[in-house]
Amino acid sequence: MTQENQRVRLTKRLLKDSLMAMLKTESIYAISIRELCENAGINRSTFYKHYGSQFEVLAEMEKEVLMGIEAELTDKKNALKDRSSTSQDNLTRIIQFIDQNLELFKMLVNSNVDPEFPVKLLYLPIIKAQLENLMPENHAKVDPNYYYDFIVYGGYSILQRWINKEQREAPEEMARTMLQIFNNLIDLSD
Template structure:
């Protein structure tokens, strides 16, 4: 990708982010996005099929950057340190994550996809011990619970430290896992 293409895509993504702060994705059209980005429609259509295509690329970019950031974390088999690093990353990029994790459109699967990626990394790096046939159910529980806690943390503007939230998420997940495992012994 050349510099001009990178700049064009960056301008479109920044324009989309500004518009998403004002309205739901379903109400954003290519014409107003191009006006916001200072580009013409033909330039937009050289790169994207529509606004949702651009949003998908933006979401994938955020997930990719999050995974890249987390891959550099030295967790040393410490789930809490890994979760805290993820939360620190969210807090450091608060405006973007506030927008993307609290977006009100029902079509967005981004929050769950992001949390699922993080949990998959924890599983790959730290080898969570869960029965294979129940793994999807357990992950659904962990993803939804963790996401709800993080969304509440964001809504409250990060008033609780990332360490406390990491400990909360880990403790609730660990307690649930311990209860599950003890019932199945």
């Protein structure tokens, strides 16, 4: 049974790697199952044992990324429950995770294969809770969803720019920069 599980994991890894490589040059809509299987060295019948389409492969890759971020924020000795863990620490963990999975994030962010990916990522309950802690207390006059969307999409744009830079700042520096930008903007609104 373990050998079968290893075989399934290997098959899925080959398909995911193949899809990621193909998405660098073509749209997911232009990738056929036949091409994906040929590129991965997998038989089409084997593909259909695990997936119904190339979109299901992508969905599984996204799910793994989102679960990885959640694990990163919760497994570090329950970092989010630890009062000494700061927003900067948690943002640094997220950016470090992105840096460790850079090629995958480049594909997800740049190829626009799933326009809903930013929402899936930034509306993870664990991330949303962290961002809500950053909200100014005096935002009663403004719908808090406006603040949240501003933070989320502004932060996503900054991360997208960082992901695509040749000479990227260290994750710790990027986290500091993002929080400094956010705090400066909040100070302007007072």
